[in-house]
Amino acid sequence: MLSSQIKSNGIEFGSCNKDLLEEIIFYGIGLGADFVEIFIENIDNASVLAEEDYITSVSPSFGKGAGIRIFKDKRDGFVSTNDLSKHGLMRSVSQAIEMLDITDKNKREVFNGLNKHKDYSLSKKTWIDEVPSIHEISEKLLVSTKSLKKNNKIITRKGSYSRNLQEVIIASSDGTYVSDIRLHQTVGLNVIASDAQYRSNGSRRFGSSGIPNEFRSWDHEKAANDVFESSMNMLYADYVDAGQMPVVLANKFGGVIFHEACGHLLETTQIERGTTPFENKLNKKIAHESVTAIDEGISEGSFGSLTVDDEGMEPEKTVLIKDGILKKFISDRAGELRTGHKRTGSGRRQNYSFAAASRMRNTYIAKGEYSKEDLINSISDGLYCKSMGGGSVGATGQFNFAVEEGYLIKNGKLTSPVKGATLIGEAKEVMPKISMCGNDLELAPGFCGSISGSVNVTVGQPHIKVDSITVGGR
Amino acid sequence: MNSRKITTQISKAADFLNVKKWDYGASFSNDFSVQVDKGEAKQLKATQKQVITIRVWNESNLVGITTTSDISESGIKKALNQANLASDFGNKNEGTEFSPLAKDPIKLKEVKISNPVGIKKLLTLLREAEVKLIKSHESIKSVPYNGLSESFFERVYANSDGAFRSYSKSQAVLYLYARAEEEDKKPRSSGSIKLGYGVDDIDIEACIKEASNKTISHLNYSPIKTDKYLICFSPESFLTIINAFSSMFNARSILDGVSLSKKNSIGEKLSTEALNIYDDGLHEKNISSSPFDGEGTPTKRLCLINKGKIENFIHSESTARIFKTNPTGHAGLGSKVSVSPDWIVVEKSKENYDLKTSLDHSNYQGEFVYIEELNAIHAGVRASQGSFSLPFDGWLYKNGTKISIEAATVAGDIKYLLKNIVNIESNQEVTPSGISPHIWVDELSITGDA
Numbered sequence: 001m002l003s004s005q006i007k008s009n010g011i012e013f014g015s016c017n018k019d020l021l022e023e024i025i026f027y028g029i030g031l032g033a034d035f036v037e038i039f040i041e042n043i044d045n046a047s048v049l050a051e052e053d054y055i056t057s058v059s060p061s062f063g064k065g066a067g068i069r070i071f072k073d074k075r076d077g078f079v080s081t082n083d084l085s086k087h088g089l090m091r092s093v094s095q096a097i098e099m100l101d102i103t104d105k106n107k108r109e110v111f112n113g114l115n116k117h118k119d120y121s122l123s124k125k126t127w128i129d130e131v132p133s134i135h136e137i138s139e140k141l142l143v144s145t146k147s148l149k150k151n152n153k154i155i156t157r158k159g160s161y162s163r164n165l166q167e168v169i170i171a172s173s174d175g176t177y178v179s180d181i182r183l184h185q186t187v188g189l190n191v192i193a194s195d196a197q198y199r200s201n202g203s204r205r206f207g208s209s210g211i212p213n214e215f216r217s218w219d220h221e222k223a224a225n226d227v228f229e230s231s232m233n234m235l236y237a238d239y240v241d242a243g244q245m246p247v248v249l250a251n252k253f254g255g256v257i258f259h260e261a262c263g264h265l266l267e268t269t270q271i272e273r274g275t276t277p278f279e280n281k282l283n284k285k286i287a288h289e290s291v292t293a294i295d296e297g298i299s300e301g302s303f304g305s306l307t308v309d310d311e312g313m314e315p316e317k318t319v320l321i322k323d324g325i326l327k328k329f330i331s332d333r334a335g336e337l338r339t340g341h342k343r344t345g346s347g348r349r350q351n352y353s354f355a356a357a358s359r360m361r362n363t364y365i366a367k368g369e370y371s372k373e374d375l376i377n378s379i380s381d382g383l384y385c386k387s388m389g390g391g392s393v394g395a396t397g398q399f400n401f402a403v404e405e406g407y408l409i410k411n412g413k414l415t416s417p418v419k420g421a422t423l424i425g426e427a428k429e430v431m432p433k434i435s436m437c438g439n440d441l442e443l444a445p446g447f448c449g450s451i452s453g454s455v456n457v458t459v460g461q462p463h464i465k466v467d468s469i470t471v472g473g474r
Numbered sequence: 475m476n477s478r479k480i481t482t483q484i485s486k487a488a489d490f491l492n493v494k495k496w497d498y499g500a501s502f503s504n505d506f507s508v509q510v511d512k513g514e515a516k517q518l519k520a521t522q523k524q525v526i527t528i529r530v531w532n533e534s535n536l537v538g539i540t541t542t543s544d545i546s547e548s549g550i551k552k553a554l555n556q557a558n559l560a561s562d563f564g565n566k567n568e569g570t571e572f573s574p575l576a577k578d579p580i581k582l583k584e585v586k587i588s589n590p591v592g593i594k595k596l597l598t599l600l601r602e603a604e605v606k607l608i609k610s611h612e613s614i615k616s617v618p619y620n621g622l623s624e625s626f627f628e629r630v631y632a633n634s635d636g637a638f639r640s641y642s643k644s645q646a647v648l649y650l651y652a653r654a655e656e657e658d659k660k661p662r663s664s665g666s667i668k669l670g671y672g673v674d675d676i677d678i679e680a681c682i683k684e685a686s687n688k689t690i691s692h693l694n695y696s697p698i699k700t701d702k703y704l705i706c707f708s709p710e711s712f713l714t715i716i717n718a719f720s721s722m723f724n725a726r727s728i729l730d731g732v733s734l735s736k737k738n739s740i741g742e743k744l745s746t747e748a749l750n751i752y753d754d755g756l757h758e759k760n761i762s763s764s765p766f767d768g769e770g771t772p773t774k775r776l777c778l779i780n781k782g783k784i785e786n787f788i789h790s791e792s793t794a795r796i797f798k799t800n801p802t803g804h805a806g807l808g809s810k811v812s813v814s815p816d817w818i819v820v821e822k823s824k825e826n827y828d829l830k831t832s833l834d835h836s837n838y839q840g841e842f843v844y845i846e847e848l849n850a851i852h853a854g855v856r857a858s859q860g861s862f863s864l865p866f867d868g869w870l871y872k873n874g875t876k877i878s879i880e881a882a883t884v885a886g887d888i889k890y891l892l893k894n895i896v897n898i899e900s901n902q903e904v905t906p907s908g909i910s911p912h913i914w915v916d917e918l919s920i921t922g923d924a
Contacts, residue, residue, distance in 0.1 A: 048563075049810060051730065057810035058563040060556050063525075063543030077518040082543045092520075099518040099593040134563055156731040156858075192731060192858050199859040242700045242885075242921035272511065273618040275653065353521050390853035392865075395619060395651055395663035398881050400850045400865040422854060422863045422883055424921070472863050472883035472921035 130212035202231030207445030255459035268335025303445030315345030350453025364460030368437025438463035497633030507623035536564025576770035588672025619651035698922030725793035755816025768807030
């Protein structure tokens with residue numbers, strides 16, 4: 001079982017902690033806080049790495065901690081600690097109060113106690129016993145890395161698995177009192193192929209949330225074939241010529257560009273900083289009319305799905321852009337307080353040591369009416385980006401993404417593979433150029449690093465066509 | 475709880491569980507940080523954290539590991555027990571042992587450990603810095619990314635063979651990234667970061683000035699034509715490239731087949747004879763120095779490239795054993811022990827006759843691209859292939875005048891880059907990630923929007 005015995009006068013997972021949580025919140029409100037939020041977690045993680053034909057790493061980890069946030073006006077003070085005793089939590093509240101320099105203890109907010117406990121974890125307590133054992137994971141990873149050995153050009157084969165089980169308790173002075181258990185599993189394969197001076201990589205990652213059996217049904221043969229094919233296709237590829245050109249971005253992980261280049265700019269943290277060009281564009285056109293974009297936390301089993309966010313709110317389906325018109329921002333508690341945009345169930349954090357912030361969940365461009373072939377046929381000279389690598393967005397909105405697997409498009413047909421391509425642009429310039437969306441929407445898991453740490457997300461899109469974008473190369 | 479007490483507790487728990495051989499690494503930290511937004515406190519943060527990683531060896535000498543933040547008696551027992559269970563899956567192909575140097579004397583730098591100045595002072599200092607930066611130029615409208623923090627931590631390594639090491643230190647960091655806006659122009663952004671042992675060591679004025687100057691210098695910008703250019707790398711950007719491709723010197727990466735080097739690459743010529751590169755974690759200017767690595771091996775200065783040729787690789791205990799050499803103090807502590815460089819020092823060797831010394835970034839009149847800062851390293855570097863394609867901030871110099879480059883990437887191959895170094899300037903500059911002079915490279919591809 002996950003439940004661990006913690007100091008008897010402190011938080012105990014699996015028990016009713018209402019009295020203690022209320023006492024701590026009352027204490028914070030009594031000291032003059034406008035709002036008090038307590039986030040407590042207990043983790044049980046494991047990861048396994050297979051290289052070539054050996055298990056080379058098994059890394060279990062466990063631990064617990066609390067993050068306490070106090071709001072005063074629009075400011076917030078956040079304290080995190082591993083000490084879950086009553087004394088430790090009280091001390092953290094005092095520290096946060098002190099940091100905010102709250103001296104006016106007469107102006108008190110009202111705290112009417114916590115609501116009835118919403119326990120989202122009831123049906124999830126057996127998950128830890130249902131997930132595959134280290135032995136089972138190791139066996140399957142070794143079979144997977146073996147199936148990557150398809151010819152002698154494959155010089156490095158790796159398979160990795162990680163499981164994060166997080167039990168949380170969230171309580172705050174607006175009465176919120178919830179518990180939940182989250183399970184995320186991810187498995188990946190990657191290879192390096194080499195022949196004389198030529199080298200290429202191939203990699204794929206899969207992930208799910210809340211499905212203990214998911215790893216067992218993972219089709220490792222299909223994944224291995226996919227990774228192998230990708231590395232072989234790219235092994236002798238030439239470098240792409242740089243320039244402006246139309247591109248078709250593949251579905252699934254192709255959505256990383258929308259996530260990074262546009263999605264982040266629709267988080268209220270960006271409005272707070274004054275770093276989004278979309279701040280005053282609500283109900284205005286910011287993209288081509290073929291673009292509808294969604295961020296939601298409710299797709300069953302998707303890597304970015306949540307039963308409840310890290311501020312105790314159930315996630316909603318948020319239509320960000322509808323037919324090119326900006327409809328909504330992604331907001332958390334601080335975002336609502338500071339920018340006025342209503343919370344969307346998007347308050348997320350890596351763990352107890354981060355304050356929650358407005359973060360994406362499952363973010364994707366909705367499907368359109370075209371086939372992949374329609375998009376490619378419409379281009380006489382361009383680039384097909386079959387697989388995207390990572391990317392980043394600069395402080396002024398400029399993005400840069402590596403194309404892991406790319407092919408030239410000539411006269412409406414895919415031709416030779418090319419490597420070394422990067423896509424460069426700015427969201428507000430590129431979004432109006434997404435002129436065609438395919439009918440083959442698919443999602444892909446990923447990790448997103450930002451202000452509140454690394455969180456599990458899903459990116460996605462159908463195949464899309466961008467009329468013109470700068471392609472970096474040699 | 476102090477580190478000696480934890481060691482005793484682990485030892486007792488190991489005896490209880492009949493675990494004969496174990497080691498552990500731990501870190502205990504207290505961090506305080508502030509961020510501001512136009513004079514207002516934005517987020518104030520305090521973090522108390524403890525992490526302990528325990529390795530145990532079973533009767534077949536296979537290693538298992540567990541990491542936890544629970545250092546209670548029951549937590550430590552549970553961690554030992556889990557590590558023991560995990561050892562059944564220990565790597566049978568490549569064993570790990572204690573570092574043979576884990577009891578060697580370590581060189582502790584004499585640095586002061588600052589006292590916490592407290593959140594209020596951090597906030598006051600950062601507010602003042604933000605105001606000064608915004609006032610420094612009419613185009614600077616905000617400082618969207620800023621922070622001032624102070625950290626106090628202790629690191630420990632101990633094993634069942636009697637090795638015990640610990641050190642404590644303090645560190646402070648200030649970063650200011652300003653955003654400038656002018657009518658009918660794109661916003662421009664740049665910044666500065668300064669480190670110190672304590673807040674009082676940080677030159678706040680220098681950070682403000684640097685952030686302001688760098689941001690303003692990008693106000694007049696222009697797209698650049700896609701072509702091959704003569705490049706001058708700033709010390710910071712050259713160190714970024716070397717760190718990104720440090721797998722060339724990394725024995726772990728070589729064994730894993732993800733390095734451009736091979737086991738027999740010692741002595742391979744990579745660059746001009748004028749180039750020397752060291753890893754020097756204990757350098758007096760390295761604020762983040764650590765006297766020992768994750769396996770307890772003492773940190774030391776190590777020559778990686780001597781007169782253009784690979785001189786040494788960096789090692790953990792297990793890679794050193796395989797390469798029949800000594801560990802170098804670059805190991806982490808994990809189920810699979812990682813290896814990474816500490817602090818890179820680049821310098822001009824005495825064999826520098828083939829350099830074009832007329833190339834000096836402060837007075838060269840010909841056309842060249844100055845790369846101030848490379849971005850998106852995680853996305854644009856293929857270390858196992860040797861290739862890179864990276865966005866950068868920089869300027870195009872022509873006839874003694876410079877203009878900021880609007881948006882561009884530099885692409886190439888690390889071996890090509892090293893072979894095409896045409897000048898290494900004499901003056902070294904200290905950066906947060908190491909020391910380097912300006913480095914000139916001929917004929918690298920730039921993709922621009924022009």
